[in-house]
Amino acid sequence: MASRTRIDTPGRNEHRLHTVPLRHVLGGLRAGGPLGLMERTGRRSQGALTRLELGAFRPFLVTHPDHLRHVLRDHGANYRRGTAMWKAMGRLTGMGIAGEGPQWRASRELWCRGLSGGAHVFADGTADAVAGAVADLERRVAAGATVDALTEMTRVVLRVVNPAFFGSRIPQGECDRLAAAVAVAFDSLLWRMALPFVPLAVPLPGDRAFTRATRTVNGILLPLIRRARHAHHRGPDLMSTLLDGADADGRALGDAHVAQDIVAMFVAGSESSALTLTWAWVALAGHADIAAEVRREADAVLGGGPPRPEHARRLVFTRRVLAEVCRLYAMAWAVPRTAVAEDVIGGVTVPAGATLVLSPYLTHRLPAFWERPLRFDPGRFTDERVRGRHPLAYLPFGDGPHQCVGQSFFFQQAALVVATMMSRFRIAVPTPAEPRAAVALRPRSRVDLALTPRG
Numbered sequence: 362m363a364s365r366t367r368i369d370t371p372g373r374n375e376h377r378l379h380t381v382p383l384r385h386v387l388g389g390l391r392a393g394g395p396l397g398l399m400e401r402t403g404r405r406s407q408g409a410l411t412r413l414e415l416g417a418f419r420p421f422l423v424t425h426p427d428h429l430r431h432v433l434r435d436h437g438a439n440y441r442r443g444t445a446m447w448k449a450m451g452r453l454t455g456m457g458i459a460g461e462g463p464q465w466r467a468s469r470e471l472w473c474r475g476l477s478g479g480a481h482v483f484a485d486g487t488a489d490a491v492a493g494a495v496a497d498l499e500r501r502v503a504a505g506a507t508v509d510a511l512t513e514m515t516r517v518v519l520r521v522v523n524p525a526f527f528g529s530r531i532p533q534g535e536c537d538r539l540a541a542a543v544a545v546a547f548d549s550l551l552w553r554m555a556l557p558f559v560p561l562a563v564p565l566p567g568d569r570a571f572t573r574a575t576r577t578v579n580g581i582l583l584p585l586i587r588r589a590r591h592a593h594h595r596g597p598d599l600m601s602t603l604l605d606g607a608d609a610d611g612r613a614l615g616d617a618h619v620a621q622d623i624v625a626m627f628v629a630g631s632e633s634s635a636l637t638l639t640w641a642w643v644a645l646a647g648h649a650d651i652a653a654e655v656r657r658e659a660d661a662v663l664g665g666g667p668p669r670p671e672h673a674r675r676l677v678f679t680r681r682v683l684a685e686v687c688r689l690y691a692m693a694w695a696v697p698r699t700a701v702a703e704d705v706i707g708g709v710t711v712p713a714g715a716t717l718v719l720s721p722y723l724t725h726r727l728p729a730f731w732e733r734p735l736r737f738d739p740g741r742f743t744d745e746r747v748r749g750r751h752p753l754a755y756l757p758f759g760d761g762p763h764q765c766v767g768q769s770f771f772f773q774q775a776a777l778v779v780a781t782m783m784s785r786f787r788i789a790v791p792t793p794a795e796p797r798a799a800v801a802l803r804p805r806s807r808v809d810l811a812l813t814p815r816g
């Protein structure tokens with residue numbers, strides 16, 4: 362399918378360029394869509410730097426852990442976010458945590474401080490939110506009924522977000538309305554992402570929906586921020602951390618900066634968490650022995666009672682299961698970067714301005730780093746096996762300066778969600794689910810969960 366244009370060190374995939382001509386790109390897309398094309402290309406290139414020939418647009422696909430270390434760590438300053446996707450997203454998420462430069466750094470420091478301190482400060486809120494969401498579900502479903510996995514996981518995630526982000530300052534209904542509006546605004550940017558050269562003055566599909574949705578977002582967030590700013594008492598929640606923090610010039614963050622950072626958090630954190638939890642049910646349904654082990658651990662740790670913050674740390678096997686879900690269903694299947702200056706990666710010249718697409722999804726399937734990569738095996742995440750692996754062979758949360766700030770928050774809430782659900786329900790997924798590549802890795806069709814309360 363593909364041809365090799367240059368071989369610097371024969372037999373060593375990290376030192377050659379692999380090219381995929383346009384007709385093969387189109388053939389691959391027709392046969393299996395974007396994800397099918399990626400999987401086919403990944404199998405052929407086996408970690409070699411790959412150039413996809415798409416006419417005028419010729420991105421490099423980067424999957425080898427050594428190359429990822431080069432781009433994300435060793436020469437990270439040369440690879441920035443300035444791709445069309447990030448530029449379009451900037452209209453929604455601003456130039457704080459979702460940007461680059463000094464304002465991004467100031468925002469990042471605040472979010473890291475809030476989330477690392479928060480892991481214990483708002484952990485009670487997280488555990489209570491999980492308990493409440495699962496109890497609601499128990500009340501709503503009749504034995505054997507099926508529910509939409511993604512809808513239910515989104516509901517749980519948003520219950521957790523409210524105390525963590527807002528100190529439960531807004532009613533849950535408003536938090537859900539905010540999340541829905543952020544999702545609509547984000548989806549409406551698709552045309553602007555695809556056609557970044559079209560000026561804003563020229564209307565594109567999605568523009569009106571974007572304006573309406575951002576009006577809703579601001580209508581909910583800005584009054585909330587103003588009230589919190591003038592309140593006498595502020596809590597340990599993330600919005601308070603932002604309000605008490607300073608920007609790159611040492612000034613308090615403005616209302617718009619705080620609002621855009623919160624929107625960025627919804628975009629980065631909510632859907633990815635809900636989707637990963639959805640994939641966890643798909644994976645467990647296909648592996649009865651692993652599911653039984655998760656249930657045994659849930660019963661032993663929770664003891665039939667509600668989840669508590671300290672349980673998250675003790676759910677060791679469940680966390681390994683989640684780590685393996687993040688490997689096989691890497692939400693951020695493609696992470697774009699732009700090269701600022703010309704560079705050489707593994708002997709291959711990458712020109713200034715080139716687009717690079719890093720693909721954790723493909724890296725996680727490289728047989729040179731993962732034995733039987735398609736097998737679901739949480740045993741890959743024992744401390745010993747993690748230590749024995751290339752540090753960049755596993756990067757569902759990215760790496761380098763922009764590495765995810767919500768990783769430990771995700772594992773904490775997700776472990777509690779899985780354990781609480783397992784201790785309350787017998788869970789089946791009646792129809793197998795396959796992934797498709799949208800901005801995140803989504804199921805091709807609705808994933809049903811058949812739930813039977815355990816009594």
Ligand code: HEM
Nearest residue numbers: 629630633634637692693757758759763764765766767771
């Ligand atoms: C399964 C869940 C999640 C996955 C797979 C995930 C994945 C990622 C990845 C791959 C990146 C790096 C993007 C890049 O390099 O351009 C990232 C960044 C980020 N994530 Fe997550 N994430 C998850 C959950 C969360 C949560 C729960 C939050 C917030 C509470 C969050 C907030 C962020 C933020 C703010 C960034 C940007 C950091 C920066 O640019 O400095 N993520 N995430």
